[in-house]
Amino acid sequence: MCRPGRGRGSASASAAASASSTTAASRVPETLTVFAAASLKKTFTELATEFEAANPGVTVALNFAGSADLVTQITEGAPADVFAAADTKNMAKLTGAGLVTGAPAVFATNTxxxxxxxxxxxxxxxxxxxxxxxxxxxxxxxxxxxxxxxxxxxxxxxxxxxxxxxxxxxxxxxxxxxxxxxxxxxxxxxxxxxxxxxxxxxxxxxxxxAVNSYPIGVVAASKHAELGTLFAGFVTGPTGRKVLAAAGFGTP
Amino acid sequence: MTQASGRAAVSLRGTARDDTEVLGVPRWIVAIAAVGALFIVLPIVGMTARVDWANFGALVTSPSAIAALLLSLRTAAASTALCLLLGVPMAVVLARSQFRGQRLVRAFVLLPLVLPPVVGGIALLSTFGRRGLLGQTFEVLGIQIAFSTTAVVLAQAFVALPFLVLSVEATLRASGARYEAVAATLGAAPNTVFWRVTLPLVVPGLVSGAVLAFARALGEFGATLTFAGSLEGVTRTLPLEIYLQRETDPDAAVALALVLVVVAVVVMVATHRPRGLS
Missing domain, CATH: 3.40.190.10 (Periplasmic binding protein-like II)
Structure with a gap:
């Protein structure tokens, strides 16, 4: 049940990534789980809704908590696809352990x-x-x-x-x-x-x-890595900038 | 009548030996009981397995850990004393008198048992806080409760009081009012009856209730965090220290958690004996 859905979901995710995200109309239902720092509750809730609207068939499940708590949860195997931390130190714990792939992008600052x-x-x-x-x-x-x-x-x-x-x-x-x-x-x-x-x-x-930087990265064990990359791009992109700036976040 | 008073006398002396006769317990009940015991013990074993034994001593003797442990023991002792002071009269009234709305009163007394501690914290804040119901009065008297050790004691007593009241009330009801009635007919004044008859009768329930209250106070977290804040040596008790250490030093958090478990177990084993009431 899971595999064909995932395959087609990933295919349309890459299609959406290469083209504009609004063109992905035939997406098979897919849920993206995003773990985000508590201070991102308002902005990420709004961004998730906009991301779902731009990518029909995608549901974004959000989990908000302190960054350190989220690091613990992901380390213990919680099924997160994307992690957004309130500081680079907590993100470094996961990149250091190989639990987040690539170099997480800083998408906002806070003072x-x-x-x-x-x-x-x-x-x-x-x-x-x-x-x-x-x-x-x-x-x-x-x-x-x-x-x-x-x-x-x-x-x-x-x-x-x-x-x-x-x-x-x-x-x-x-x-x-x-x-x-x-x-x-x-x-x-x-x-x-x-x-x-x-x-x-x-x-x-x-x-x-003392300026805090907020990094976002895709969890290594994610089964929705392409969609996760798409979401991270959405957060660092124009829509993300707009929503985050409106809430008072600084631009990195 | 003689049999009943004989039984009461046995439990009064706390040596209910004849109640512990071996009964045939069906095997399936034993099996389920074993699963239940594992359910509680296994997570503790799991946590113990994570303890960094090489650094255990250093982790639990850091200045902040010692400060938190001492504060916890001090505040739990103070809140247990407060629970005894307030809880025994509450239990006596609930067990020995009848009045309108008694069931409602009992429900309210037991409320902290089912309230999430954070709700208790909010309730205490809206009462004893600076802008709370009584906050102004205390401010005039020059007493500041928020962010003080007093706030920790109040938060602990609030959540622990029902344990004491329940335990003492149950003992009073089980022992019955016969001795008090006899003492009264022999001419003892209500005060004499309370000190000479009622209080000695409830000693077993009082001890186990106080131990439960102490253990509950020791583990108090949510109401303290909400109402008292968190400052080393003043309001940061052991559970709060564990919560904070988890942010940066999970090894220290696990080590301190084990200390809390050991203290709680020692207190309970040393003093808590189930009463052999029939």
Whole structure:
């Protein structure tokens, strides 16, 4: 049942890859499983819908989690076809182990921004203000990508933060700011953009000292490698650029 | 009557030897029970097989690991004490009195057992948080709960309390109110009855309930992460440390996970004995 479907799917995938992706009208139903970093939830959900529309018969199944969690899942044999990470370090774990083929392409960048509750109760204006001991600051732990970026900025600016909490995920930082428990948090620009009116973003110039790159690659064990390559091209291509830029991601 | 009180006296002394007579258990039940036991034990064996024994000592004695273990033991002990303080009176009221809405009250008391811990965390945050129901009051008193060790204890007590209440209430119901009734007819005041009769009666249930509560508090994760945050030595308990180490150092995470399993098993084996209630 699986083999003929896969053969014809791959054939039409290569046809679509060589021609315009919109011409692949006679595709046999095929499901592409994409593992993507949690910060890509909104953009990849939108891109998956557009990819499905452009490639009739293709269903994109999405799995969002922290990059390190996804690396563990793929290492343990989870059936992923494409992996998009929030930093190059996590992608390197898979390329190093031969679990992702080729050189993953960087499709977006992200920088940090200060998030404060609406009304900015602690009156935070700059990165240096975060060092004020009276200000309750929440950051990501150094073990996760957003925390590594925070540590890099601390090092570059010489400002040492005394956070009240070091969270595992950027969404937990955002949650503690939007609930008003924390006076300020360091999250990605895209998190502030996606949070609407629940938090206020305060950009700071020093954020440029830590830019996170988002790479995308096709999983070596994938049975839909050609379709996966097509999807990766779609993300790095014009449609991907447009959707990612609208969400606040930078262009690599 | 004599038989009943004799039985109660046996379980009261905690030596229900005559209840443990060998019964004929059908083989198929033994077979299924063995599968059930394997289902629980095998994943632990699987995890143990992944332990990097060469570096085990270094992994579990790192400053952050020690800080997390000590914080876990301290907070679990504190939350167990809080559970005893609040849970015993709750169990006594539930077992020894009848009032309208009792079933509803019991359902609410047991709610943390079925709530996902993260929901418990959100509930605690909306109550004790800065902008929560009681947050303003605490702020005025100069007490800040969020991001403090107190928050960890509250989160643990919230999820562990039902274990204690259930255990003590079951013991009270099983032992019956006969002794209390006799004491009362002999002229003992309610206070005397509670301290001299009720409390000694529930000691076995109290011990096993406290052990379960302690073990549950030790494993608390979701409510703590949501409500208390994660900072070394302050709010980052062992489960949170394991979760964080997994990001960069899976070997350390597995080693610490084994430590948590060992601590939990030691606590349970050392103190938890199933009551031989008939």
């Amino acid at each position: 940090l921004e200060i998030a404060v509750p609406p009304g900015n109760p602690a009156g935070v204006k700059s990165f240096a203000d975060l060092a004020d001991p009276a200000t309750k600051v929440v950051i990501c732990a150094a073990q996760v990508p957003c925390g590594a970026a925070t540590a890099a900025i601390e090092k570059a600016t010489g400002v040492t933060l005394a956070p009240v909490s070091e969270e595992n995920a950027v969404t937990d930082v955002l949650g503690k700011v939007s609930s008003g428990e924390a006076d300020a948090g360091l999250v990605y620009v895209t998190d502030v953009a996606g949070a609407g009116t629940s938090v206020l973003g305060i950009p700071f110039a020093e954020s440029g000292t």
